[in-house]
Amino acid sequence: MARYTGPKTKIARKFGEAIFGDDKSFEKRNYPPGQHGNNRRRGKKSEYAVQLMEKQKAKYTYGILERQFRNMFKKATRASGITGEVLLQLCESRLDNIVYRLGVAPTRSSARQLVSHKHITVNGELVNIPSYQVKPGDVVGVREKSKSLLVIEESLQNNKSVYEWMSWNSEKKEGTLVNTPERSQIPENINEQYIVELYSK
Template identity: 80%
Template sequence: MARYTGPKTKIARKFGEAIFGEDKSFEKRNYPPGQHGNNRRRGKKSEYAIQLMEKQKAKYTYGILERQFRNMFKKATAAPGITGEVLLQLCESRLDNVVFRMGLSRSRRGARQLVSHRHVTVNGNIVNIPSYQLKAGDVVAVREKSKSLEAIDNALNASSSVYEWITWNNDTKSGTFVSVPERIQIPENINEQFIVELYSK
């Protein structure tokens, strides 16, 4: 399966929350998609369905495909700590996610494009792998030739989010991945325990 490139609002409606950020279309129709709109009677979801929905929500939120996500789960299982929390920390430590958190792009999809188009450096070296795992202390910056990109300036001007585990210097267009975030610092509304239960079956 290739990466999903269809309508984002439809996916957000499926999960009942704007997982891709601010979305005016979602606000107008914040009920599940389908032919019969909001009138359709929806039965009680099974335990498996709830767990599957949570996994899909996490995958769509971070833009990760199934094989990658399963490999990250295996890595999280082998690592010390609570598996679900470690899994989300691995998602948050991805280069494309940190570029998005730093405000260089308004979406993770846009951040992934910036990375793959070689606009971003890590510790002074160009890295074009969106799934690159950052370590505490890594410096992420906009490549010198790309500092005048209008898309980056627009995104930075619109960004107001501040995260405790990331520092950003607007003058040098560089920031530091200070530390791996604790679960309480991750703002995503994901119940990681459901994902652990699903994969543990």
């Protein structure tokens, strides 16, 4: 697989924020990676560099590869609404992201693994495609045989996040996507306008 499996803290330091969630190593060394770290003199970034960084940040945050991300952008441009906003909504509606947001998995990469290993159902049917687009009204749940998995139990216990656009039934271990989130409800620190400008060149 062409998925990024390298050191995550290094990527987080590159962007100057913990994009993969809580990271003690990042807190200790909150400066760019490399031999000179903070001391290296960096000139003013070009407009293109800023736009590219924003796109890379979005890709790493959601764990999406370039071709997939570009296809999502094309889909967003065809849809009605603000392109950048629609793009983030498409990212948020991915099954692996929904599983992560519901608290079933502690990170997006572990959520992707749960989906790939057939632990997750959508409307009662097993779905093992992490990029599957969940629609409002869809019920995302944990497969009956997987409900006792330790990783799922621990993640649900430690989950403190509540999102207005989804509901969770702790007894059945399933959640419903109530509606597509508005941009103001998406907590990710991404400037989607830069991504639109980059792809529009």
